[in-house]
Amino acid sequence: MARAGLSKDLVVDAAIRIANRDGTGAVTLARVASDLEVRTPSLYNHIGGLGDLRREIALRTIHELGDVLAHAAVGLARDDALRSIAGAYRQFAFDHRGTYGATLAAPDPADSEHLAAASKAIEVIVTVLAGYGISGDEAIHATRSLRSAMHGFSSLELDGGFGIDLDPDQSHEWMIELLLGGISRLTA
Amino acid sequence: MARAGLSKDLVVDAAIRIANRDGTGAVTLARVASDLEVRTPSLYNHIGGLGDLRREIALRTIHELGDVLAHAAVGLARDDALRSIAGAYRQFAFDHRGTYGATLAAPDPADSEHLAAASKAIEVIVTVLAGYGISGDEAIHATRSLRSAMHGFSSLELDGGFGIDLDPDQSHEWMIELLLGGISRLTA
DNA sequence: TGTGTAAACTACTGCTATTAGTTTTGCTCC
């Protein structure tokens, strides 16, 4: 039997590796177990099941996203900060195509850890908006708007939704400038 | 045996009904067959399998979305047209929560029917942008931007991604005005 | 009325997650 020396972290590691290499759909307990050279039921010693594994993937990915966005905004303000954040967001989605989607699923309202990680990632944008003098409900509207655009772009890009062969980098820049223009107009 | 009188259309109808009532994940051949009071293998007389059924759902939904968007823009131009289109898009996603996601999956490049339906829906936005004097590559960038924002908003909203309890209607309006402000600035 | 086709069926395979119960491993404590 030669104990495999698994742990929750190692199981989640394997799942994330599979997701980013072969796509979200490839993440099955059978596949994870096979990659770890273990029988499927053995995974249950470390995770609560497929649902639990997915939550764990989401949690890790959201944490990482929050860190990446915070990092991107360091030392920058207003338009520069938002450009950097948007670029980092898109890059993150690209680099984590298999797990990025997990950051979107609504957290269980009772799952405070999940909720906290999610709102920490959002907080970065809210903070930058404060630099424009945008706060309160307006900050929430603006954050939702920016997040929608950033997520929508990455989602469509990763799904191959931009049919025509025109450089998506340029389109992304265009979109960001469009949003920045809108912000500067609304705060004028 | 009492022939059930199925057809491809009836099978797809049932699948769409299930998707919009119980969610995309509830669409299994077993469930569709059960709803139609038939054994699962009988479905193969009318569809090529689960993949084919999904493609068929996507095709129907994209067609419908194209019609809805075109309808929304009738008799309107520029900002008014875009406001109406955005509202219609969001409403469509809301009303078709189970099948909306099917409109996003990249069509098989060899599937000309699918490609045609997708580009017809996009065309509506391109046409409105022409009213601003936006054309060529710029029109593509702008269309991608608007589509990203619209899709992103609906996607996050349907997934319950907007945690805080602040009226999403207002946020949506805010986002649209932000985009319109950006357009007016870029075309000034 | 007879015949052929299309549409239903049964029976089966192989995949998935999950549970129950069993064996083995390796650490801890005497």
Added chain:
DNA sequence: GGAGCAAAACTAATAGCAGTAGTTTACACA
């Protein structure tokens, strides 16, 4: 160093899924 114990692996099984092969039946049409 050996005894005991908990954790971690296992085997065996169930139930639900998609899909295939081969069979039967219903129905339209000659």
